[in-house]
Amino acid sequence: MALGSRVAAIVWKDLLIEVRTKASFHSMLFFAALVLFVFSFAIGPDTPLLKRIAAGLLWVAIIFTGILSLSRTYQAEEAGGGLEGLRMAPGDPRGIYLGKLAGNILLLLAMETILFPASAVLFQLEIARNALPLAGIAILGTIGFSVVGTFYAALTLNLRAREILLPLLLIPALVPPLLGAVNSTQLVLDGNPLGEAAVWVRLMVAYDVTFFVVCTWIFPVAVEE
Amino acid sequence: MEYAVVGYILIWSSLGWFAWNTRRRLVEAESLLESEEYQ
Amino acid sequence: MGRSSPLVGWLGGAALTLMLIGSAIGLFFVAADAEQGEVQRLMYVHVPAAWTAFVAFFLVFIGSVLYLVQRDPRADRFAAACAEVGVVFIALTLATGMLWGKPTWGVWWTWDPRLTTTALLLAVFVGYLAIRGFSDDPDRRARWSAVVGILGFIQVPIVYLSVVWWRTLHQPPSSPRSVSSEILWTWMLNFLAFLLVFSYLAARRARLARIEAELETRQAYDV
Numbered sequence: 001m002a003l004g005s006r007v008a009a010i011v012w013k014d015l016l017i018e019v020r021t022k023a024s025f026h027s028m029l030f031f032a033a034l035v036l037f038v039f040s041f042a043i044g045p046d047t048p049l050l051k052r053i054a055a056g057l058l059w060v061a062i063i064f065t066g067i068l069s070l071s072r073t074y075q076a077e078e079a080g081g082g083l084e085g086l087r088m089a090p091g092d093p094r095g096i097y098l099g100k101l102a103g104n105i106l107l108l109l110a111m112e113t114i115l116f117p118a119s120a121v122l123f124q125l126e127i128a129r130n131a132l133p134l135a136g137i138a139i140l141g142t143i144g145f146s147v148v149g150t151f152y153a154a155l156t157l158n159l160r161a162r163e164i165l166l167p168l169l170l171i172p173a174l175v176p177p178l179l180g181a182v183n184s185t186q187l188v189l190d191g192n193p194l195g196e197a198a199v200w201v202r203l204m205v206a207y208d209v210t211f212f213v214v215c216t217w218i219f220p221v222a223v224e225e
Numbered sequence: 226m227e228y229a230v231v232g233y234i235l236i237w238s239s240l241g242w243f244a245w246n247t248r249r250r251l252v253e254a255e256s257l258l259e260s261e262e263y264q
Numbered sequence: 265m266g267r268s269s270p271l272v273g274w275l276g277g278a279a280l281t282l283m284l285i286g287s288a289i290g291l292f293f294v295a296a297d298a299e300q301g302e303v304q305r306l307m308y309v310h311v312p313a314a315w316t317a318f319v320a321f322f323l324v325f326i327g328s329v330l331y332l333v334q335r336d337p338r339a340d341r342f343a344a345a346c347a348e349v350g351v352v353f354i355a356l357t358l359a360t361g362m363l364w365g366k367p368t369w370g371v372w373w374t375w376d377p378r379l380t381t382t383a384l385l386l387a388v389f390v391g392y393l394a395i396r397g398f399s400d401d402p403d404r405r406a407r408w409s410a411v412v413g414i415l416g417f418i419q420v421p422i423v424y425l426s427v428v429w430w431r432t433l434h435q436p437p438s439s440p441r442s443v444s445s446e447i448l449w450t451w452m453l454n455f456l457a458f459l460l461v462f463s464y465l466a467a468r469r470a471r472l473a474r475i476e477a478e479l480e481t482r483q484a485y486d487v
Binding site: 226228229230231232233235236237239240243244247248250251254255257258261 | 268276283287290291301302303304305306309310313349352355356359360363364366367461464465468469471472475476478479482
């Protein structure tokens, strides 16, 4: 099966499951909103303060939600014994990675289209007029997160303590995209034209490209029998 | 000065512990190996 | 399996000797720093420890690549040994850095780029050892930790750069002080001492791993 059609098949299948049940999407969204609430309660109703750190809170919520949903990336296959089937199917195992990656990115982005406006309401942010740069930053950050996240999720799939191993491996790896996303988001929200934020955007692009190439290339080793 | 001394002590004690621990495990493993060899 | 090579014994002896000399010089024979006083003596071990940790990290990367290319378990044991000893050195770098920071800056921790990257490097090392600890099958353990080792190595320079940018947003970088040749020589001496200690300990760990692997194989056949 050619790589392209394999990727498309996986994305389509996962998307169908998701659209029918909407299970992941709803719980992810709700969880992310809860994280924002918890932080707001913990920090206090100091709106100017919350507004200053809103970008950080938003991306922390996205990352926590993303990590939770990552562990479920391969769960559908696991339950039905499908991972063996996917692996044994002839053709490039990279198709599994790319398919899962696309699915994760789409799911997270879909959640963010609601989460960003929600935090705008909670923290009194002006996202409407910065919509385009914010969308670009969201896409770059989500790609960065999903590229390494999907990879480590596959790597830790068969390990005993994977619930703690996945965050342990993932979080140090996420420091560059996290810093990039948070700083560029905050700069854009503060009315700073993409001047200063450009450095962070470049960091995210470099990170995304580097790890997309490395993870795709090395993926077959991670899921070998 | 105390901070410096604590630092040097920390280095010596952790490296020393590591060396001792490795040696102990090696002695155990080597004796296990030799007992098996003569079985 | 044979006896351990006598070279390793000599290596240990040389390491110990150099460590003694280096520490004596750093603690007693070098004059205290004009500006920072006695605390500066920590730098004579903090900097070499950091260099040794980076060497260790690089060796883990090399071992991981070698393993994936050749699938030789010796490469895997080499990488694992370097990681086990390396984690000690990175922890010591962090500890001596913090011990230096407290009297100098007044606080145990600042989000200084080098300190922060050292902490994250420790996290990467720990992740590498954790994935080994939780793997049962030696082949998978070797493969997965090799992947983690390679990815981790690629991550660290990017992490360092991003933390530097993050900090320069809030604080201009401190201008580097010029280093006297006396300081440089002491650094070199202690760096050599630490490298010898590292090599000795890693060699012993690798031998331990080899014996344990041999014991495991024999157990498998005995049943």
